[in-house]
Amino acid sequence: MSRNNETWLMHLGKGHPxxxxxxxxxxxxxxxxxxxxxxxxxLVDEAFLEDAVQDGLVxxxxxxxxxxxxxxxxxWATAIAIRVAMTELRRRRWQDVSLDTLSEDPHFAQAWAxxxxxxxxxxxxxxxxxxxxxxxxxxxxxDKQRTALVxxxxxxPQEEIARHIGSNRNAVYKLTHDARKRLKRGLEAAGYVAxxxxxxxxE
Amino acid sequence: MSxxxxxxxxxxxxxxxTKDDEIDCEQCLSLVAEFAERELAGKSIPDGLKAVAHHLxxxxxxxxxxQALQRVLKDxxx
Ligand SMILES: [Zn+2]
Numbered sequence: 001m002s003r004n005n006e007t008w009l010m011h012l013g014k015g016h017p018x019x020x021x022x023x024x025x026x027x028x029x030x031x032x033x034x035x036x037x038x039x040x041x042x043l044v045d046e047a048f049l050e051d052a053v054q055d056g057l058v059x060x061x062x063x064x065x066x067x068x069x070x071x072x073x074x075x076w077a078t079a080i081a082i083r084v085a086m087t088e089l090r091r092r093r094w095q096d097v098s099l100d101t102l103s104e105d106p107h108f109a110q111a112w113a114x115x116x117x118x119x120x121x122x123x124x125x126x127x128x129x130x131x132x133x134x135x136x137x138x139x140x141x142x143d144k145q146r147t148a149l150v151x152x153x154x155x156x157p158q159e160e161i162a163r164h165i166g167s168n169r170n171a172v173y174k175l176t177h178d179a180r181k182r183l184k185r186g187l188e189a190a191g192y193v194a195x196x197x198x199x200x201x202x203e
Numbered sequence: 204m205s206x207x208x209x210x211x212x213x214x215x216x217x218x219x220x221t222k223d224d225e226i227d228c229e230q231c232l233s234l235v236a237e238f239a240e241r242e243l244a245g246k247s248i249p250d251g252l253k254a255v256a257h258h259l260x261x262x263x264x265x266x267x268x269x270q271a272l273q274r275v276l277k278d279x280x281x
Binding site for chain 1: 206210211212214216217218221227229232233234235236237239240263264267
């Protein structure tokens with residue numbers, strides 16, 4: 001039986017006679033989708049995907065009321081299941097990495113001492129921007145903001161940063177967003193606008 | 204600890220992209236399905252969804268999840 005957005009919502013609702021059938025159908029659809037999403041990774045087995053689908057289903061049913069019909073229901077549900085699966089995968093990959101080594105005072109000075117491709121004028125401009133950035137990082141950011149931002153730059157996923165500082169992914173995003181805003185303002189106050197930064201730091 | 208050249212460049216890029224108003228990861232999740240369908244269909248992105256595109260340039264996790272969703276939608280379309 002094929003369902004549209006309206007019938008998915010109706011059948012998945014509590015007490016509907018088709019609820020069990022709709023749940024089975026959704027489970028099968030999500031499993032197919034996650035197989036497609038993850039097949040290239042080669043790192044996840046069928047048991048992992050089945051667990052992720054099960055956890056995803058719970059999350060989807062929890063927020064059924066939030067579905068506004070702006071996409072196909074299955075696309076919306078798949079996005080949620082992917083988030084659940086990716087979060088678990090990141091947790092497994094990062095579970096043994098500690099924040100301690102990431103949270104020390106970042107200092108920038110010798111970062112490109114050996115980079116010979118950059119001319120002296122650009123190097124001087126870069127160093128001036130970096131000195132300012134370093135000051136703003138030390139003086140304007142809270143410890144939490146600095147720790148989260150540096151950990152993010154080191155590649156640690158936000159969920160994992162959250163786990164270490166007793167928070168959640170959304171709060172970590174807000175934390176690093178506030179940190180970026182402060183750094184931007186600090187650089188602007190010292191006379192460096194986005195164009196200067198871009199000119200001095202093109203990879 | 205020092206940041207590598209790559210990490211410094213990444214930070215500078217992030218600062219350059221920073222806006223006062225950004226959506227967070229939860230808001231991104233609630234809008235990304237519509238965004239992905241429109242992108243795949245080559246439809247224009249309305250103003251209300253531009254914040255999703257911006258968030259995806261800043262947030263590595265949401266971007267990774269978006270790419271996975273795109274793979275699924277592309278396979279379904281073929
Ligand atoms: Zn995000």
